[in-house]
Amino acid sequence: MTRATAAARSEATAGAPYSRAGAEGTFVLEAGLRLQGASPIDTLRWAVEQYAPRLAFATGFGPEGLVLFDLIARHRLDVDIFTLDTGLLFPETYRLWRALEERYRRPIRAVRPALDLEGQASRHGEALWEREPDRCCGIRKVDPLAEALRGHEAWITAIRADQTKERAHARVVEEDRRFGLVKVNPLLAWSHDDVWTYLREHDVPTNPLHHMGYPSIGCWPCTSPSRPDEHPRAGRWRGRIKTECGLHLRQPRTPLSSVDSKGA
């Protein structure tokens, strides 16, 4: 943390009523209020100022992640960019990954599970995703993410509020108690149309599967096409209650009304 940041945090937290997580918790709450309605690039710049070089961005190459990747790469922001390579991504996704690295000349680090697919099959049986998708996501996504985030202070995500009911309760800046760091969501207020307008205007490469009936793309065993009248994530874990990998679960939180928003 820079000296300026420490001073700002001290000033921001003076006299605040919120005490659960002390000064850091209040700083995060007030930052969330201050950045409500800020543009994604302003939010990203704020995050870099506060947390670089201990700032990470995990992208799954969805349209929203591509907006943030384009902004981070074009503005040369000091962010550790990585993707969770489950070993089960579509070939189109792997090709997009390479195309992005070539075009932007910016590496996207691969974060892989401790167990490869053979190891998972021998320990937990074949096609674990069909029997216990939560456990499979835990092994291939959640645990590797926790490991990749170790040593970071904050991470950037590409979630939008209208994607799922869990995401509707997120804030632009929030504590991520699950991973023990700050979570920054620069695109929270953007719509699906905002995202695609940006991608077109900036000629950002996208996954060709989006034009083949897949609005939301994850691992191939758990992703199917969606009909136009369905929710864009209807093809993820189709036929199950599951809607999230477990990376963005709703967390208990302090109401914003408990923070004095003057000057925030």
Ligand code: SF4
């Ligand atoms: Fe496993 Fe499916 Fe989760 Fe991928 S999305 S980690 S295949 S359960």
